[in-house]
Amino acid sequence: MPVSDEEITEWLMEFIAGEGAAYGYRKLTVLLKRRHKLVINKKKVYRLCKRMNVLRPQRKLKNKHPRRLVNNRLITGSNQLWETDIKYGWIAGEHRFFFIMSIIDVFDRAIISYHLGLTCEAKHLVQITQEALMKRQLFGKPMEEKPFIRSDNGPQFISNLFENACDDFQLIHERIPPRTPNKNAHIESFHSILEAECYQRHEFETYPQVYEIVSQFIKDYNQQRIHGSIYDLSPYEYIEALKNNLVQPKHIKV
The missing domain is CATH 3.30.420.10 (Ribonuclease H-like superfamily/Ribonuclease H)
Structure with missing residues (x-):
């Protein structure tokens, strides 16, 4: 079954948050292929990253709402x-x-x-x-x-x-x-x-x-x-x- 752009976008955001913001769209493409077995080219990943505004240097911008991690309760x-x-x-x-x-x-x-x-x-x-x-x-x-x-x-x-x-x-x-x-x-x-x-x-x-x-x-x-x-x-x-x-x-x- 095909995978939606929204699902790919969520995976990309998890990579960026968890792997460090130094990865560009080429390395993100490699991660998608390795970890989710996607057949995808770097041009599509570039377009998705551009739409998400996470291409460097935009990715270096700090979010004004810092992430609050979950607590055990x-x-x-x-x-x-x-x-x-x-x-x-x-x-x-x-x-x-x-x-x-x-x-x-x-x-x-x-x-x-x-x-x-x-x-x-x-x-x-x-x-x-x-x-x-x-x-x-x-x-x-x-x-x-x-x-x-x-x-x-x-x-x-x-x-x-x-x-x-x-x-x-x-x-x-x-x-x-x-x-x-x-x-x-x-x-x-x-x-x-x-x-x-x-x-x-x-x-x-x-x-x-x-x-x-x-x-x-x-x-x-x-x-x-x-x-x-x-x-x-x-x-x-x-x-x-x-x-x-x-x-x-x-x-x-x-």
């Missing part, structure tokens, strides 16, 4: 830690990719908000973050009542647009080290479920079909799909059971 309730990431899928009938960007609550496993579309940009991340805060009735609350939001180093997540939005929302954003998806394990687990129980069961012909099927899957995931780690309840059932003191909260070390 104990999660004892909802809205303490959210994770976000992007997954792409393929529309066979239209020969193009679609993207889903989701925010999951690590404690209760609910997908709080998501963007599903043919593009996936920083502005969409800002939108679903604001939507998540509003859904959890946290918008406008002080920072100490809001969750940390954790991501990898993809271009949407390191963008000034998102970092400025986090400042406006009084939300602390932390990023995992390159090549450590286990630090974002809960959203990665959801994407594995989405792949196995939704994408692999359908050959999508049109984007409207994608939107209908994937949206319904997320609704069922939140309301009906049971999780062994939360008493064989769905995320929404677990939240309700906690409210009614029917179960004890399961603390999570991350």
Whole structure:
């Protein structure tokens, strides 16, 4: 299956963050071939790097939002830690990719908000973050009542647009080290479920079909799909059971 430019872009950002900014587009091409077995030429990598504004000397510019690395912590309730990431899928009938960007609550496993579309940009991340805060009735609350939001180093997540939005929302954003998806394990687990129980069961012909099927899957995931780690309840059932003191909260070390 072909690999999208967005996926390649995320790999490039991880190389740059983890390997040091001295690598030019030629060496980045070598890394893509060695580590991800891509058949790709350096001209395409050059174009992607140019679009990302990471060609030297631009790569030497310091980001005004320095990276905040993840910390180990104990999660004892909802809205303490959210994770976000992007997954792409393929529309066979239209020969193009679609993207889903989701925010999951690590404690209760609910997908709080998501963007599903043919593009996936920083502005969409800002939108679903604001939507998540509003859904959890946290918008406008002080920072100490809001969750940390954790991501990898993809271009949407390191963008000034998102970092400025986090400042406006009084939300602390932390990023995992390159090549450590286990630090974002809960959203990665959801994407594995989405792949196995939704994408692999359908050959999508049109984007409207994608939107209908994937949206319904997320609704069922939140309301009906049971999780062994939360008493064989769905995320929404677990939240309700906690409210009614029917179960004890399961603390999570991350």
